Amino acid sequence: MSSKESILGAIQGLKLEEKPLPDIPDFEIADDLVEAFTTALNANKGTVASKEEIEHLISETAFSKIYSSSPAFESYSNCQVPQHAAEFADLDLAIIEGQFASAENAAIWLDDSNLDLRAIPFITAHLVIVVKKENILGNMHQAYDRIGLTKSGFGIFIAGPSKTADIEQSLVVGAHGAISLRVVLI
Amino acid sequence: MSHPENATVFLKDKARAKWHDETLWIVREKRDATIHQIPEWEKLRELASQIKDHTLSKLDFYLEELERNATANGIKVHWAENAEEHNQIIGRILREKNCKTIVKSKSILTEECHLNPYLAERGVEVVDTDLGERIIQFLKQPPSHIVMPAIHLKKSDISDIFHEKLNTEKGNVDPVYLTHAARLHLREKFLQAKVAITGVNFAVAETGEFVVCTNEGNADMGVHLADTHIACMGIEKLIPRRKDLGVFLRLLARSATGQSITNYNSHFRSPSPGKELHLILVNNGRTKQLGREKFRNSLKCIRCGACMNTCPIYRRSGGFSYGSTVPGPIGSILSPGIDLKKYSTLPFASTLCGSCSDVCPVKINIHEQLYEWRQEITKANGSSLKGLSMKMANGIFKSPLAYRISGQLMRASLKNLPDSIIYNPLNAWGKGRNLPDLPEESFKAWYKKNRP
Numbered sequence A: 001m002s003s004k005e006s007i008l009g010a011i012q013g014l015k016l017e018e019k020p021l022p023d024i025p026d027f028e029i030a031d032d033l034v035e036a037f038t039t040a041l042n043a044n045k046g047t048v049a050s051k052e053e054i055e056h057l058i059s060e061t062a063f064s065k066i067y068s069s070s071p072a073f074e075s076y077s078n079c080q081v082p083q084h085a086a087e088f089a090d091l092d093l094a095i096i097e098g099q100f101a102s103a104e105n106a107a108i109w110l111d112d113s114n115l116d117l118r119a120i121p122f123i124t125a126h127l128v129i130v131v132k133k134e135n136i137l138g139n140m141h142q143a144y145d146r147i148g149l150t151k152s153g154f155g156i157f158i159a160g161p162s163k164t165a166d167i168e169q170s171l172v173v174g175a176h177g178a179i180s181l182r183v184v185l186i
Numbered sequence B: 001m002s003h004p005e006n007a008t009v010f011l012k013d014k015a016r017a018k019w020h021d022e023t024l025w026i027v028r029e030k031r032d033a034t035i036h037q038i039p040e041w042e043k044l045r046e047l048a049s050q051i052k053d054h055t056l057s058k059l060d061f062y063l064e065e066l067e068r069n070a071t072a073n074g075i076k077v078h079w080a081e082n083a084e085e086h087n088q089i090i091g092r093i094l095r096e097k098n099c100k101t102i103v104k105s106k107s108i109l110t111e112e113c114h115l116n117p118y119l120a121e122r123g124v125e126v127v128d129t130d131l132g133e134r135i136i137q138f139l140k141q142p143p144s145h146i147v148m149p150a151i152h153l154k155k156s157d158i159s160d161i162f163h164e165k166l167n168t169e170k171g172n173v174d175p176v177y178l179t180h181a182a183r184l185h186l187r188e189k190f191l192q193a194k195v196a197i198t199g200v201n202f203a204v205a206e207t208g209e210f211v212v213c214t215n216e217g218n219a220d221m222g223v224h225l226a227d228t229h230i231a232c233m234g235i236e237k238l239i240p241r242r243k244d245l246g247v248f249l250r251l252l253a254r255s256a257t258g259q260s261i262t263n264y265n266s267h268f269r270s271p272s273p274g275k276e277l278h279l280i281l282v283n284n285g286r287t288k289q290l291g292r293e294k295f296r297n298s299l300k301c302i303r304c305g306a307c308m309n310t311c312p313i314y315r316r317s318g319g320f321s322y323g324s325t326v327p328g329p330i331g332s333i334l335s336p337g338i339d340l341k342k343y344s345t346l347p348f349a350s351t352l353c354g355s356c357s358d359v360c361p362v363k364i365n366i367h368e369q370l371y372e373w374r375q376e377i378t379k380a381n382g383s384s385l386k387g388l389s390m391k392m393a394n395g396i397f398k399s400p401l402a403y404r405i406s407g408q409l410m411r412a413s414l415k416n417l418p419d420s421i422i423y424n425p426l427n428a429w430g431k432g433r434n435l436p437d438l439p440e441e442s443f444k445a446w447y448k449k450n451r452p
């Protein structure tokens, strides 16, 4: 007997009575979604920035490798998507687009259609995500309603930069992935 | 394995034990602060509990649905009856790939299956990439907490081991400095690894996808750089619908650390072109637990760790005192199901104050199950000694176990802990009453020595 058969057989043998699957109701959301999103993002150690602030950051900082798939920042992109993700190990700044966000926790949804390489938001030193203000939703339930059953090989909610508190519970930003996350709301 | 004896060892270092207790309590307070911002919190817990109850009641159906959809997505699905088979499956994939080094993000299941030693014996280097896990891996220790694996260590310990392994400055205990040293070290490993292993927080039957949550981004760094991703999950990690994730992602991080969500919540549905994605479904005793009516709903656990942070015994005895992969209150109801004899003291490592059940995001009646296990253990002793050693029968079961163990631990703790800890809110030991002065030697110990 295969392990699949023995596992399924063991469960079937219990003849458990089916319990009901609940519906998920609507819950109240914040009145000011931009404000709620900003507060949540700050708590996650990310920041909201304007387009001008990002442009200023780029002009001030000696980033040597910048990649942008966001049309709003296209002119700053100075490299091509490589064949292998490892070749992006020296990427200084990535600017990508998020589809929508949930205000309660600043989680921004992206999937393969936003990511020319799945590794980009992690391997880059600094990350900027561009989200349309009108695409800020209230909470995670609304976010999953929006995703529906869309098919994408990979999808992710990003809510902040890479962080850890594994050393005596002291919060340190920049564990493995992006050291900073800036979100541009347009 | 005896919890009270191990706890006594932990309590020897008073300052550290106090720090441990207070730190976990702070995490518990953060959890409280964040859930108070969610008016529907109790409703969410109820929904999560019902969704899990429903899933467990037709687990066979959902497992088959998951397999069907995942396979259609291009995921290779494997079934493992036990830990050994789980390890063998991974061993086989690594052999096929001729792979000698892997990166692994946090997975309690691979701990449970003792994957690291299995692979080490076969010449494969496993690099744990969660910072806390890397630290304890350097120290050759198991995790002492399921969310904060290195919570038993102080920064000076970490500084010492990093000095030895990563050549950091001796005596530099700055967490930022130490974390960045680990970042550089692990980046190298990420860039070289051909195979990455991750755990699974949730798998969705409807879409055949699974979700992995981290704050560090280490799971994603691993899998997106490697050619092959192997994800390992217990069969209870399943949920029916994608929209159920909304409920669970709202609960998980808030319960675990008080954050509104983990910073990376990755949904894996198909491999990138040219890459491979494997999903291993592991039983390892879960169907047995499913068959135990009184203990069935322990399988609803989403491994948030909240019951540990709140538990007066866990906070004061440390994760290692449990001697099991999952420590704390939930570990004390899961472990006896795996090996009743070995873990017979764990259901007694509780004051039955019920704080664990109060914080549990999926509403597991943890403290009631602890009580039930006590009955089972006492029954096992009364009716039949089969399977229990004579030593235990004579040594432990002859006396009222609960009294003996909690007494020993309580004496050890009370002696060491200042009033501020004993009297903090929700501490069942100190709440609203003064604790009696405890005699150096309990009556029981006195009697043992002096009985006729």
Ligand code: SF4
Binding pocket: B255, B300, B301, B302, B303, B304, B305, B306, B307, B308, B330, B356, B359, B360, B361, B362, B363, B364, B366
């Ligand atoms: S039993 Fe509940 S509180 Fe404890 S880890 Fe599991 S889900 Fe969290």
